[in-house]
Amino acid sequence: MVFSSETFLFLFLPLFLALYYLTPFRYRSALILAGSWTFYGWWRIDFLGLLILTTLWTYAFGRLIGANLGTRRATWACAIGTAGCLAVLGVFKYLNFFIDSFAAMLGTDAAGLGIHWHLILPIGVSFYVFQSISYLIDVYRRDASATGSFFDFAAFISLFPQLVAGPILRFKDLEDQFRDRTHTPDKFADGMARFTVGLGKKVLIADNLAPLADLAFTTPDPSAPLAWLGAAAYMLQLYFDFSGYSDMAIGLGLMMGFRFMENFQTPYISGSITEFWRRWHISLSVWLRDYLYIPLGGNRVNERRTYINLMTVMVLGGLWHGANWTFVLWGAWHGGWLAFERWTGAARAPKTVVRVLRTLLIVLIGWVAFRATNVAMAMDFYAGMMGANGWGLPIDIALQITRESLAVLVLAILLAWSEPLLNDWFGQRYHAVTPDGRVELTGTLLPALATTLIFSLSVMRLAEQSFSPFLYFQF
Template identity: 55%
Template sequence: MVFSSNVFLFLFLPTFLGLYYLCGARYRNLLLLIASYVFYAWWRVDFLALFAVVTLWNYWIGLKVGAAGVRTRSARHWLLLGVALDLAILGYFKYTNFGVDSFNALIATFGLQPFVISHILLPIGISFYVFESISYIIDVYRGDTPATHRLIDFAAFVAIFPHLIAGPVLRFRDLAGQFHHRTHTLDKFAEGCTRFMQGFIKKVFIADTLAPLVSHCFALENPSAADAWLGALAYTAQLYFDFSGYSDMAIGLGLMMGFRFLENFKQPYISQSITEFWRRWHISLSTWLRDYLYVSLGGNRGGTVSTYRNLMLTMLLGGLWHGANFTFVLWGAWHGLWLAMERALGVDAAPQRFNPLKWVATFLVVILGWVLFRSENLQVAARMYQAMFSFGGWQLSEFGQAGLTDLQVATLVIAYAGLALFGLHDFYSKPLAHAAPKAAVDEPAGEAMPVAAGASRVGRLLAWSTTLQRPLLLLLFCASVLKLSAQSYSPFLYFQF
C-alpha cells in the first residue's frame, strides 16, 4: 500500500483515524501497531514475519545491552551481536543478488560456469527499519536512551506506517516521550492535513508528471546533448519532489496522530557547497550516517588522513545503502570526494551570503551525481555523460522530442521556479539548525543568518500569496486525486531502497 493510492486515501486512512480517535489513549499505540502491520502486509504477508522477528530481536538485544550497563564490555558484546545479525539480514536480502552477479561476471572472464541461485526478493522498507533498529541499540549502549520494557511502544516505533516504507529514518530516543504522551488538537490535525496535501501534490502533480520524461531520456540509445541535459534536469526535480513529497506526507500523517517528526529536507538545491547540501538533503539519513557510522569510524579525531578516509568510507557505504549497484557506490564516492576536498579547503558549511557562482558549481556537481544515481548501470551513465559533454547537438533529437509534452515542459518550469523562490526565501529567513552530517561533523552548526535586503521582497511575495494558499492547496489536492485515479500506479522512488 502506498500513500498515493485510492485504497489508502479512501479506505485505510479514514478507517484508521476514525478508530484512533474513538479508542482511548491507552490503546492508541496498540492500534497504531496493528494498523502498521496491516499496511505492511498489504504488500506481502510473508515478509511481515521477518519484520516482526527483526523487531523482537532488537527489543531483546536492547534489554540485554541496557542490563549490562552503559559502554561496558558485556554491553559491547551484546551490541555487536545485535548489529551483526541486523546487518546479516540486510546483507542477505539486499546484496546477495548483487554479490553473486558480480562474482559470476568475474569468473566468466576465466571461462568458468556461473554460480546459480534463486533470485532473492527485497522486502520493502528493510533498509529503514534495520537502520532504526541499529540506532536504538547503539543509543542504549551509549546511554543516550534507556532500554524500553514496553514492547508495544518499541514495535510501534519500528513499524509506524507514515515512515515505514521510505523514511524518514526515525530514532527511538526522539519519539519515546511521544509514545508515552502526545497532544491531539484541532490545529495540530489541520497542520498535518495541510502538510499531507502539500506532499501529495508534490508527488502526484510534479514528480509523476516528470517521471515518463525522465525514463524516456535515460532510455535513449543515442541522446543529443539537449536530450541528456533535459533528462538530468528533469530527474533532479523529479527525485526531490517525489522524496520530499513522501517526507511531507509522513510528517503530516504523524501530526494527525499527535507525533511530530523531524524535518527531512530544507531546500537542498539552494546549497552553495556539497557540505551544505548534505545539511539539507535527506537529513534523517545523513545525520544517521554521521552519528552511527562516521563517528564510530573515528570521525575527525584521528588526524587529517583518517578524517578523509572516514568521510570516503561513510559516503561509499551510504551510496551502497541506496542499492546494490556500482552506480550507487560511485555516486557515494563522488560525494565523498567533494566533501573531503571542501573540508581541506575550509569551505563554509553555512554561508551567510548567497554567491551565484558557488550555487551554480554545487548544483552542477549534484546534477552530475544524480545521473549516476538514476542510471540502471554504468553503461547508461557513460552514455549520458558523453552526450552531456559532447558540446554539440543542442537541439532535442527526433526521439527526444517524441517523449516530450507541453505539460511536462510547463511542469518542469514550475518546479524550478518554485525551487528558486522557496529556496531563496528559506536561505535568507531561516538558519540551518542541524549539524553537518559529514565534512563538518563533530563541529557546531552554523549561526543564524541575517536577513538580506532582497529577502524582504521574496518574503512579502510569499506573505501575499498566503491569502490564496489554502483554497489553492485544496483545489490542487482535489485535482491531484483525480489525476491519481486516472493513472494505474504511483510508486515512490525510494521504495527500491
C-alpha cells in the same frame, strides 16, 4: 499500499484515524502496530514476517543490553544484536549483488555458478533496519532507555507513516511522545495541510516529470539536449518525489500527535556540497554522522584520516541506497567533493549565485550515476551530455517531449527555488474564533483554499494515471 492511492486515501487512512481517536490512549500503540502491520502486509504478507522477526530480535537484545549496562555482556549483546540487523540487509539487499559481482569477475553469471534464485528486496528494509541499529546503540550508549513496552517499541519500528521511505527515526527522539503526546485540532489541521502539500509534490510534479526523465535514460546514446533535459527532469523528479513522501509522513505523524524530524530543507539552494548534505535527506545524514562518521574518528583525527572517513561514509551511504556499482560511484563522487571542500575551505565560503549554480551542477552530475541502471549506461549518458552523440534532437524523440512535461519542469525549478517563501506562506492557516457568536479571521483563507485545490487536483490526477510508486521504495 502507497500514500498516493485511492485505497489509502479513502479507505485505510479514514478508517485508521477514526479508530485511533476512538481508542483510549493506553491502547493506541497497539492500534498503531496493528495498522502499520496491515499497511505493510498489504504489499506482501511474507515480508511482514521479516519485519516482525527484526522487531522481536531488536527488542530482545535491547532489553538484554539495558539489563547489563556497563558490563561486557552488554557489549556483546549490542554487537550480536547489531550484527543480526546488518545480516538482514546483507542477505536481502546485498547477497545478489555480491554473487553477481563475483560471477562477473569469473567471466560468468549467477546461473553459471549454479545459483538459480533471486531474492526480492523487501520495501523499507533499509529504513527499519537502520532504526533498529540506532536503538541498540543508543541503549548501549545510555542515550535511550531499553523500553519495557513491546507495543511502544514495535509501533516505533513499524510506524506506517515513515515505514517504507523515512524519515529515519530514532527511538530516543520519540520515546517521550509514545508515553505522552498532545492531540489538538491545530496539530491535526497542520498535519492535513502538510500531507496534502506532499501529495501534490508527488502526483502533480514528480509524476509529470517522470516521462521526460525516463525518455532520456532509456534512449541509447542520447544527444546533448536530451541528456541535459533528462538529467534536470530526474534531478527535480527525485526531489519532489522523496520530499513529497517525507512531507506526507510528517503530516500523518502530526495527525497522530507525533512530531518527526524534518528531512529536507530546500537543498537546491545550497552553496556547497557540504551544505547540500545538511539539507538533503537530513535523517540519513545525521544517522551516518552519529553512527559511522563520529565512531570512525570524524574530524578529530589528522586531515588525511578525515578525508578517508568522509569518503568511507559517503561510499557506504551510496551502497545503503542500493546494491549497484552506480551507487558506489555516486557516493564516491559526493565523498570526493566533501573532502575537497574541507581541504580548500570552500564549505565556509560566502554563498553566491555562482556557488549555488556550481553546486547544482555537481549534484546533477551525481544524479546521473544514481539513476543509471549500470556504470556503462552512466558513462554513455555522460558522453551524451558532453556532445559525443550530437547536439541535435531527433524528430522521433522531440515528438515524445510534451508541452506539459516542459511546463512542469519550469514550474518545478521555480518551486524548488522559492520553497522557503512558500513554506512561510502555507504556514498561515485560517482560524475561526467565535467567542461571542461571530466569526473572526485571524489568518488568511488563501493557504487553506490552495491546500484544498492541491488535494482536488491530486485526486483527479490519481484517477487518470496508472500506479506510480515512490522512487525511494526501491532503496
